[in-house]
Amino acid sequence: MNERFDVVVVGSGAGGGVVAGELAQRGRSVLLLELGPYRTAVDFARWEAKATHELWWPIRFAMPVGEWGPGAVALVAGRCVGGSTTINTKVAMRADAADLEKWHAASGLVNEHGEPFGVADMAPFYERVERYLGVRTRDDWSDSVRTVERGFNALDARLDAVESYTDENCMRLGSCLQGCPTNAGKSTQNTYIQEAWVRGSLDVRPDSRVERVLIEDRGDGVEATGVEYVDEAGRRHSVAAGAVVVAAGTLNTPGLLVRSGLDDPLIGRNVGFHPARLVFGRYDEPQDAHVVYPITSHCADFRHDVDGGFVVEAVTMQDPISFAINLQDEQGPMWGKALVEALRRFRHWTGLLVMVNDDNNGAVVADPDPGAAADAFTCDFQPPELARLDRALTFGRAVHDAAGAREILWTGLLTTHMQGSCRMGSDPARSVVDAHGETHSVKRLFVGDGSVVPRTLSANPSLTIMALATRLADHLHADRNGYLSDLQAAVG
Numbered sequence: 001m002n003e004r005f006d007v008v009v010v011g012s013g014a015g016g017g018v019v020a021g022e023l024a025q026r027g028r029s030v031l032l033l034e035l036g037p038y039r040t041a042v043d044f045a046r047w048e049a050k051a052t053h054e055l056w057w058p059i060r061f062a063m064p065v066g067e068w069g070p071g072a073v074a075l076v077a078g079r080c081v082g083g084s085t086t087i088n089t090k091v092a093m094r095a096d097a098a099d100l101e102k103w104h105a106a107s108g109l110v111n112e113h114g115e116p117f118g119v120a121d122m123a124p125f126y127e128r129v130e131r132y133l134g135v136r137t138r139d140d141w142s143d144s145v146r147t148v149e150r151g152f153n154a155l156d157a158r159l160d161a162v163e164s165y166t167d168e169n170c171m172r173l174g175s176c177l178q179g180c181p182t183n184a185g186k187s188t189q190n191t192y193i194q195e196a197w198v199r200g201s202l203d204v205r206p207d208s209r210v211e212r213v214l215i216e217d218r219g220d221g222v223e224a225t226g227v228e229y230v231d232e233a234g235r236r237h238s239v240a241a242g243a244v245v246v247a248a249g250t251l252n253t254p255g256l257l258v259r260s261g262l263d264d265p266l267i268g269r270n271v272g273f274h275p276a277r278l279v280f281g282r283y284d285e286p287q288d289a290h291v292v293y294p295i296t297s298h299c300a301d302f303r304h305d306v307d308g309g310f311v312v313e314a315v316t317m318q319d320p321i322s323f324a325i326n327l328q329d330e331q332g333p334m335w336g337k338a339l340v341e342a343l344r345r346f347r348h349w350t351g352l353l354v355m356v357n358d359d360n361n362g363a364v365v366a367d368p369d370p371g372a373a374a375d376a377f378t379c380d381f382q383p384p385e386l387a388r389l390d391r392a393l394t395f396g397r398a399v400h401d402a403a404g405a406r407e408i409l410w411t412g413l414l415t416t417h418m419q420g421s422c423r424m425g426s427d428p429a430r431s432v433v434d435a436h437g438e439t440h441s442v443k444r445l446f447v448g449d450g451s452v453v454p455r456t457l458s459a460n461p462s463l464t465i466m467a468l469a470t471r472l473a474d475h476l477h478a479d480r481n482g483y484l485s486d487l488q489a490a491v492g
C-alpha cells in the first residue's frame with residue numbers, strides 16, 4: 001500500500017458524495033472511489049435507453065418470500081459519479097418527529113446526552129444541506145398538476161408545493177432521470193464533489209470497483225486499514241486510510257461488508273423499500289406531463305401510519321420505454337392492442353406517485369463469494385403493509401376519477417428509496433453501526449449511506465441521508481478517537 005489518505009470513501013451518492021466533499025473542504029486528504037463513470041451536464045441528453053444503460057444500475061428486483069400477490073419490487077438506483085442523486089428528481093423532504101420516534105424504537109438510537117434521537121439532533125444538519133444546495137419551494141405548477149388538483153380538492157385532500165434542490169435555471173423539460181443537462185438539479189456530482197475536485201482538494205476515481213475493505217488486528221482490536229479496488233483497466237490497487245466510509249448504497253453496502261469478512265448477522269436485514277406505484281390517468285386534453293419538472297407538489301395528509309401511511313406526489317410521467325413496460329390494469333401487466341392504444345395517447349396521460357410506509361421486513365442476501373458477488377434481495381410485506389399499499393392505490397385511482405380521467409392504469413411495485421440494510425443504533429443487539437455510523441464489530445469502519453436509516457421514512461430519503469452524512473463528516477473531522485491524527489499507526 002503506497003498511497004495513504006485520511007479517509008477513503010466508497011460510493012459517491014447522497015451519502016458518500018457529501019462525506020467526501022465535506023471532509024475535503026476542511027483540508028482532510030480524501031479518496032473517493034466510485035464504481036460508475038464520471039458524466040456531467042454536457043453528456044446528459046434525453047435518450048432514455050442510453051441514460052439507463054450508462055447511469056443506472058440494471059433494474060434489480062426484491063423477490064417476495066413465499067406466495068404473495070403483488071409480486072416483485074423493482075429496485076431503481078444510479079451507478080455513476082453522484083450515484084442516485086445524478087438521476088433523481090431532487091425532492092427535499094425532512095423526516096418528521098414520528099419518523100425519528102420509529103428510529104429510536106427500532107434500534108435504541110440516542111443522542112450524545114443519552115436522549116432519544118430526535119428532530120433537534122437532525123435540524124442543524126438539514127439546515128446546512130438545504131443552504132448549501134439552495135433548496136427552494138416549487139410552486140411553479142404545470143397544467144398537468146392543475147388537472148389532478150381538481151381530484152384532490154374533490155376528495156378534500158391538500159396538495160402542497162414541494163421543496164427541491166433545483167435552482168432557477170430549471171427548464172422544466174423533465175429529463176431528471178437521465179441526468180440534468182442544465183445543472184439546475186443539484187446532484188452530489190455537480191456540487192460537493194465537483195467543487196472539491198476542481199480545487200484539487202479531493203481525489204476522485206470513477207470506474208473503480210471496491211472489492212473489499214482491508215481489515216486487520218494490529219494489537220488494538222479488529223480495525224479497517226484501507227480498501228482494495230479494481231480500476232477500469234482491471235488493475236488491482238490497495239490504498240491505506242485512517243478511516244474507511246462505505247457508502248455504496250443500501251443494496252450494495254451489505255455485500256461489500258460481508259465480502260470483507262464482517263459476520264454480523266444483522267448486515268443486510270431490516271431493509272425498507274418505501275414501495276411505490278405510479279397511478280396514471282388519461283384525460284381528454286393533452287397533459288404533456290413528460291415535459292415538466294417532474295414533481296412540484298405532494299399530498300402529505302396520509303403520511304403517518306394512523307392516517308393511512310402513504311404520501312402522494314404529483315405529477316409524474318415515465319418516459320416511453322418505462323411507461324410501455326410497466327403498465328397494468330386489473331388483469332395484470334398490459335400487452336397487445338390495449339397497450340398500443342394507451343401508448344398512442346402518451347401525451348394525454350399524467351401520473352401520481354403513491355409511496356407507502358413499510359415496516360423494514362426486506363433483506364439483502366449478501367453473497368460471501370467475491371468471485372460471484374451475486375447478492376439477492378427479498379421483500380416480505382405483512383398484512384398492515386399490504387393494507388397501506390391497497391389504500392394508496394385506491395386513493396390514487398380516486399383522485400384521477402374525481403379529476404375526470406377517461407381511463408386509469410398503474411404500475412407494479414417499484415422503489416427508488418431503498419433504506420436500512422445496516423441499521424444505525426445505540427443498541428448493538430439491534431444495529432450494525434453505532435450512533436456515529438461506526439460498525440460495532442470493526443473500528444475505523446463507518447457506513448455513510450442510506451443503509452443506516454433505522455426505519456423507513458415517510459419522506460423521500462435523500463435529504464436525510466445527506467444530513468446524516470454531514471453529521472458523519474463532522475464526527476470524522478473532530479477525530480476524537482485519533483483515527484486520522486494517528487495515521488502512521490493506522491497504516492502500520
Ligand SMILES: Cc1cc2nc3c(=O)[nH]c(=O)nc-3n(C[C@H](O)[C@H](O)[C@H](O)COP(=O)(O)OP(=O)(O)OC[C@H]3O[C@@H](n4cnc5c(N)ncnc54)[C@H](O)[C@@H]3O)c2cc1C
Nearest residue numbers: 011013015035083084088089090091210416449450460462
Ligand atoms: C430515479 C430516482 C428518483 C429519486 N428521487 C428522489 C427525490 O426526488 N428525492 C429524494 O429525496 N430521493 C430521491 N431518490 C432517492 C435518493 O436519490 C437516494 O435515496 C439516495 O441517493 C441514496 O443515497 P446513497 O448514498 O445511499 O446511495 P446512492 O446515491 O445510490 O450512491 C451509491 C453509490 O455507490 C456506488 N457503488 C456501489 N458499489 C460500489 C463499489 N463496490 N465500489 C465503488 N462504488 C460503489 C454506486 O455506483 C453509487 O454511485 C431517487 C432515486 C432515484 C433512483
Ligand code: SF4
Nearest residue numbers: 170171174176180185
Ligand atoms: S426538469 Fe429541471 S431539474 Fe429536471 S432535468 Fe430538466 S432542468 Fe434539470
